[in-house]
Amino acid sequence: MYEHDVIVVGGGGAGLRAAIGAHEAGADVAIVTKLHPVRSHTGAAEGGINAALRDGDDWELHAYDTVKGGDYLTDAPAAETLAQDAPENVVQLENWGMPFSREDDGRMSQRPFGGLSFPRTTYAGAETGHHLLHTLYEQVVKRGITVYDEWYVTRLAVTDEDDPEDRSCHGCVAWDVQTGEIAGFRGRDGVILATGGDGQVFDHTTNAVANTADGVAMAYRAGVPIEDMEFVQFHPTTLPSTGVLISEGTRGEGGILYNSEGERLMFEYGYATNDGELASRDVVSRAELTEINSGRGVDDEYVHLDMRHLGEERIMDRLENILHLAEDFEGVDGLEDPMPVKPGHHYEMGGIETNENGETCIDGLYAIGEAACVSVHGSNRLGGNALPELIVFGGRAGRHAAGADVGEPEIPVGKSGDGIEESDVQYPVDPGSADETSAVVSGDTPDDVIDAAVEAETERIDGLLEKEDGVNHAEVRSKIQKTMTDNVNVFREEDGIREALEVIREAREEYQDVYVADKSRTFNTDLQHTIETRNVIDTAEIIAMGALAREEFRGAHWRKEFQERRDDEWLKHTCVSWNDGNPELWYRPVLLDGENKTYEPKERSY
Amino acid sequence: MSTQTPNTDAESDSPQAERMERKAERDDEARAKAGTDADERQITLKVFRYDPEIPDKQEPRFDTFEVPFEPGITVLDALIYARDTYDSSLTFRHSCRQAVCGSDALFINGSQRLGCQTQVADLDDSETVRVEPLPHRDVVKDLVVDMDHFYDQMESVEPYFSPTEEPDGEQLQSRENREKIKMSTRCIWCGACMSSCNIAAGDNEYLGPAAINKAYRFYFDDREDEQRQQERLEIIEQEHGVWRCQTQFSCTTVCPKDIPLTEHIQELKREAVKQNLKFW
Ligand SMILES: Cc1cc2nc3c(=O)[nH]c(=O)nc-3n(C[C@H](O)[C@H](O)[C@H](O)COP(=O)(O)OP(=O)(O)OC[C@H]3O[C@@H](n4cnc5c(N)ncnc54)[C@H](O)[C@@H]3O)c2cc1C
Ligand code: SF4
Ligand code: FES
Numbered sequence: 001m002y003e004h005d006v007i008v009v010g011g012g013g014a015g016l017r018a019a020i021g022a023h024e025a026g027a028d029v030a031i032v033t034k035l036h037p038v039r040s041h042t043g044a045a046e047g048g049i050n051a052a053l054r055d056g057d058d059w060e061l062h063a064y065d066t067v068k069g070g071d072y073l074t075d076a077p078a079a080e081t082l083a084q085d086a087p088e089n090v091v092q093l094e095n096w097g098m099p100f101s102r103e104d105d106g107r108m109s110q111r112p113f114g115g116l117s118f119p120r121t122t123y124a125g126a127e128t129g130h131h132l133l134h135t136l137y138e139q140v141v142k143r144g145i146t147v148y149d150e151w152y153v154t155r156l157a158v159t160d161e162d163d164p165e166d167r168s169c170h171g172c173v174a175w176d177v178q179t180g181e182i183a184g185f186r187g188r189d190g191v192i193l194a195t196g197g198d199g200q201v202f203d204h205t206t207n208a209v210a211n212t213a214d215g216v217a218m219a220y221r222a223g224v225p226i227e228d229m230e231f232v233q234f235h236p237t238t239l240p241s242t243g244v245l246i247s248e249g250t251r252g253e254g255g256i257l258y259n260s261e262g263e264r265l266m267f268e269y270g271y272a273t274n275d276g277e278l279a280s281r282d283v284v285s286r287a288e289l290t291e292i293n294s295g296r297g298v299d300d301e302y303v304h305l306d307m308r309h310l311g312e313e314r315i316m317d318r319l320e321n322i323l324h325l326a327e328d329f330e331g332v333d334g335l336e337d338p339m340p341v342k343p344g345h346h347y348e349m350g351g352i353e354t355n356e357n358g359e360t361c362i363d364g365l366y367a368i369g370e371a372a373c374v375s376v377h378g379s380n381r382l383g384g385n386a387l388p389e390l391i392v393f394g395g396r397a398g399r400h401a402a403g404a405d406v407g408e409p410e411i412p413v414g415k416s417g418d419g420i421e422e423s424d425v426q427y428p429v430d431p432g433s434a435d436e437t438s439a440v441v442s443g444d445t446p447d448d449v450i451d452a453a454v455e456a457e458t459e460r461i462d463g464l465l466e467k468e469d470g471v472n473h474a475e476v477r478s479k480i481q482k483t484m485t486d487n488v489n490v491f492r493e494e495d496g497i498r499e500a501l502e503v504i505r506e507a508r509e510e511y512q513d514v515y516v517a518d519k520s521r522t523f524n525t526d527l528q529h530t531i532e533t534r535n536v537i538d539t540a541e542i543i544a545m546g547a548l549a550r551e552e553f554r555g556a557h558w559r560k561e562f563q564e565r566r567d568d569e570w571l572k573h574t575c576v577s578w579n580d581g582n583p584e585l586w587y588r589p590v591l592l593d594g595e596n597k598t599y600e601p602k603e604r605s606y
Numbered sequence: 607m608s609t610q611t612p613n614t615d616a617e618s619d620s621p622q623a624e625r626m627e628r629k630a631e632r633d634d635e636a637r638a639k640a641g642t643d644a645d646e647r648q649i650t651l652k653v654f655r656y657d658p659e660i661p662d663k664q665e666p667r668f669d670t671f672e673v674p675f676e677p678g679i680t681v682l683d684a685l686i687y688a689r690d691t692y693d694s695s696l697t698f699r700h701s702c703r704q705a706v707c708g709s710d711a712l713f714i715n716g717s718q719r720l721g722c723q724t725q726v727a728d729l730d731d732s733e734t735v736r737v738e739p740l741p742h743r744d745v746v747k748d749l750v751v752d753m754d755h756f757y758d759q760m761e762s763v764e765p766y767f768s769p770t771e772e773p774d775g776e777q778l779q780s781r782e783n784r785e786k787i788k789m790s791t792r793c794i795w796c797g798a799c800m801s802s803c804n805i806a807a808g809d810n811e812y813l814g815p816a817a818i819n820k821a822y823r824f825y826f827d828d829r830e831d832e833q834r835q836q837e838r839l840e841i842i843e844q845e846h847g848v849w850r851c852q853t854q855f856s857c858t859t860v861c862p863k864d865i866p867l868t869e870h871i872q873e874l875k876r877e878a879v880k881q882n883l884k885f886w
Contacts, residue, residue: 040707043707044704099787
């Protein structure tokens with residue numbers, strides 16, 4: 001067993017920042033990550049990181065834009081914490097050497113981004129995430145923080161009380177990808193999940209292959225509610241063949257969207273006459289698909305994003321990376337031709353329910369970054385707001401786990417509390433029921449709990465390896481990806497979502513029969529993908545359950561039958577609890593009271 | 607206008623389905639036009655295999671997989687196809703598919719490249735694609751190599767910003783200075799350069815192009831002070847540092863991020879000479 005004060009699962013931006021925070025607060029902290037930290041998907045972020053740094057801007061404006069952009073499903077304390085802490089954190093990154101783009105006077109550059117009332121997106125070329133990830137990793141190296149890289153965490157070690165709020169997390173179980181060794185990791189003061197997004201639930205995504213929502217699924221099975229997962233962000237400008245992202249910075253700098261008739265669609269078809277191309281991502285994604293579905297798409301598949309008029313100098317200065325991406329992955333020279341783009345899965349607004357300090361309802365278990373839902377993005381994330389989330393909430397969770405005082409949280413977690421409401425939605429199938437595995441184990445001491453979890457995991461993994469034939473994970477996974485893309489995409493309708501739930505149920509049943517063909521303990525990616533696929537199934541199901549239940553149109557969640565945001569009934573967060581294979585959906589009210597004001601829901605108009 | 611009511615598919619039942627149909631028709635037409643040749647074109651993928659644990663695979667060998675050619679297909683796509691279609695034990699690292707994570711540097715038709723960034727059609731020989739693990743590294747399994755030595759070298763140059771005094775608030779940096787270090791900050795730690803370097807192959811202690819480039823990134827960053835600069839120079843000037851480089855340019859040729867590595871190494875050599883002259 002490996003022992004540390006704090007165990008951080010995941011070495012992306014959120015995990016690295018948490019580890020630094022915990023270390024600074026005096027903890028012995030270790031990062032356990034399935035990819036070497038510099039391989040994490042944070043490195044792919046392009047556009048920038050929001051922070052109110054300049055005169056004329058302030059945190060209150062940033063918080064307001066965030067709540068409004070989230071279509072009022074954002075919890076005010078989360079948005080305000082983000083906006084208040086971001087400036088200091090971004091300056092901190094600068095102090096750690098992050099090579100931000102610069103103005104003539106030597107200050108960090110900022111650019112306009114969709115849905116922002118001030119150009120507060122601080123950036124480093126069109127490769128902000130790469131620089132952020134490497135800068136943070138450098139600081140981890142500087143501090144000598146232990147990193148177990150290429151260790152795959154498969155399960156949490158959580159005590160077996162009936163009520164999740166009485167449970168404690170003592171550590172996790174991981175296996176060394178290079179050698180196959182299975183081991184327990186004890187986090188004396190806490191375990192922080194920072195496992196990133198869920199792109200692999202869909203088949204056209206900007207996300208990495210490693211983004212399989214492992215943390216969400218592990219926390220779910222340990223009893224933590226998973227919040228607002230139906231809010232999946234589809235980014236309007238991804239390359240059609242691969243899903244590679246063309247940064248919103250391209251539109252921020254003045255890039256224009258055209259349909260096949262050469263019309264500037266955002267204006268000419270009235271999707272967002274005030275903000276045009278810079279309307280929020282959900283708005284632009286729907287506009288593009290509506291054009292394409294109405295026969296005004298290029299090759300019936302995509303629209304054009306044109307940046308030629310910006311001129312070579314400006315493009316090279318601010319968007320050079322975009323030229324490389326368009327060239328390498330689509331064979332298009334962005335200086336000579338418009339780039340083909342279409343909407344693709346990009347970001348999960350929902351995730352593991354947490355408060356502002358990253359705490360979940362299970363004692364000792366934290367979650368941060370894209371895996372978490374502190375409810376800062378509501379139903380639609382503004383571009384440039386995920387990176388500050390990583391560093392703000394990552395840092396807070398790290399410090400809190402290490403015992404530092406980071407203030408009392410205002411956001412409640414767990415199922416007890418005021419205003420909890422049960423859902424009476426009828427599903428076409430019993431979600432979860434084909435699989436009643438529980439992720440909790442009994443034991444008297446923390447070590448016993450971890451040993452029991454290691455034993456259970458060893459049994460599961462041995463079972464997968466011993467089985468001689470059955471279903472291959474790739475079949476199951478592609479089934480999920482297909483049904484989610486067909487039915488729970490940008491446009492959603494009831495029948496489709498019902499169908500998706502049925503297909504997910506079938507996939508869950510098939511998965512009971514899954515086996516691993518590769519029998520080697522050495523670097524067994526077949527085994528890894530098989531375990532990931534289970535997580536993809538759970539996550540897809542939570543998304544579809546929430547999408548069926550939410551009978552309104554809010555942010556990224558569009559429903560054919562419900563073309564209105566319905567604040568009277570739906571100003572509430574969707575939560576799904578696993579309950580040992582009997583998933584249950586319930587609601588918690590949105591918190592709109594901020595420090596100095598209440599955020600009154602207004603219509604989002606552009 | 608309000609965004610709550612986009613003029614979407616209210617009338618027609620499923621424009622999405624219609625569109626998919628139109629697209630399928632067009633694809634058929636394109637295929638018909640291109641003739642059957644294009645339809646049947648295959649890539650012969652020859653992949654290095656080795657697993658220390660499985661008796662059948664302890665002896666390194668090449669396996670051949672036939673993969674259908676499609677416009678735009680990358681070497682990584684071909685590997686994934688082979689793995690998911692024929693042999694799920696085929697092992698390689700990959701994640702981002704967009705040349706930022708640095709995990710799929712491979713030896714493809716005789717040179718170091720990222721699988722995801724390499725279109726099969728762009729290879730000199732696009733019919734037979736030979737994929738091997740990065741040379742001069744220990745092979746863990748199939749195409750996966752041990753990267754520890756690479757990471758150790760990277761970490762030995764103190765690859766982190768560390769001014770002597772903590773700055774107070776935002777530091778200024780000129781555009782020129784950022785421009786100066788820009789290329790050096792693009793490294794994704796893929797290890798292609800190190801694997802292509804003859805000197806590194808013969809001298810295990812040589813820092814290698816990536817680590818020296820990392821040192822360059824900090825040495826020329828004006829936000830660190832002169833004292834740190836001197837300390838950094840001492841690291842790169844050591845016995846197995848910059849002076850080992852024989853300007854063969856192989857690192858520069860293979861770097862998927864177009865970092866002018868050899869030039870950076872040369873520049874640091876000049877700095878070392880200049881600084882030393884000062885002391886004499
Ligand atoms: C293409 C792209 C562009 C983007 N651009 C922007 C932008 O400009 N601005 C912005 O604000 N946001 C942007 N985003 C969003 C933002 O980058 C992500 O939300 C954020 O980087 C996620 O960081 P993370 O640390 O939560 O996860 P990741 O960086 O994905 O890290 C997850 C980590 O968890 C580890 N892990 C996962 N599962 C396990 C497991 N089972 N065991 C052990 N380790 C595990 C992985 O190895 C990895 O280290 C972008 C996203 C994408 C995809
Ligand atoms: S310098 Fe270039 S080739 Fe070398 S590790 Fe970095 S990105 Fe790869
Ligand atoms: S898969 Fe990330 S660099 Fe190729």
